[in-house]
Amino acid sequence: MKITKPLNLALLAVAGLTFACGGGEKAAETTAETSAPAAAPAQEVSLEDKYKDDPIYIKGLEKVKGSDCTSCHMVDRKIVGPSYAEVAAKYESTEENITMLAQKVIAGGVGVWGEVPMPAHPGLSEEDAKDMVRYVLLLKK
Ligand code: HEC
Structure with a gap:
């Protein structure tokens, strides 16, 4: 127990980090995707x-x-x-x-x-x- 508990915490921390990173990238991608078409029509009202x-x-x-x-x-x-x-x-x-x-x-x-x-x-x-x-x-x- 004394060993597994910190290990679990460490795993959780790693998982959390991975999630945070993955989530971060996703968020960045989504904003990039949504901002691009949003910008295009503005120019497209040509x-x-x-x-x-x-x-x-x-x-x-x-x-x-x-x-x-x-x-x-x-x-x-x-x-x-x-x-x-x-x-x-x-x-x-x-x-x-x-x-x-x-x-x-x-x-x-x-x-x-x-x-x-x-x-x-x-x-x-x-x-x-x-x-x-x-x-x-x-x-x-
Ligand atoms: C080889 C390049 C070229 C082609 C082909 C051309 N133009 Fe031009 N045009 C220019 C340039 C350079 C000027 C700027 C002339 C100046 O500074 O007086 C100009 C100026 C103009 C102006 C503004 C004139 C002024 O005094 O403000 C109009 C209108 C125009 N062009 C219409 C046309 C039309 C219509 C056609 C097709 C039939 C055409 N041009 C083909 C290069 C071209």
């Missing part, structure tokens, strides 16, 4: 989701996808050119701005956002360029 049912969005996206815009522009992140969200934040969606920006997409341009030029898109009709710009300017946060 501009795409926000405007996806807007006819301007649908029409403009169709045309933008059919051209080369996506190789230099992303909706929410600057790559070669400014993000559409940045452009939308800079310009009000007025007829005047739409015409001016459509001309710039067709003719190309440089110097508003930095030293990298946007090449000309001479194959675009003014109407297509305007629909694209309307879509870009819609993407306000």
Whole structure:
């Protein structure tokens, strides 16, 4: 008895430690799992989701996808050119701005956002360029 009792206590202590550790890891895993999906929807209420049912969005996206815009522009992140969200934040969606920006997409341009030029898109009709710009300017946060 004198020997087994402390041994039992020791075993209990070991078991307790193991449990505590296992439990601790589990808890950490669970929080990691629950916090990840919780963070994703916050980002997922993206501009795409926000405007996806807007006819301007649908029409403009169709045309933008059919051209080369996506190789230099992303909706929410600057790559070669400014993000559409940045452009939308800079310009009000007025007829005047739409015409001016459509001309710039067709003719190309440089110097508003930095030293990298946007090449000309001479194959675009003014109407297509305007629909694209309307879509870009819609993407306000
Ligand atoms: C080769 C890369 C490239 C491609 C392809 C491209 N762009 Fe750009 N775009 C840029 C860059 C760089 C700028 C910034 C120009 C500046 O600083 O004046 C820009 C600027 C813009 C602006 C803002 C202009 C301003 O004066 O503020 C709009 C709108 C735009 N692009 C739309 C488009 C559309 C629509 C397409 C597809 C038809 C397109 N871009 C294709 C690189 C590109």
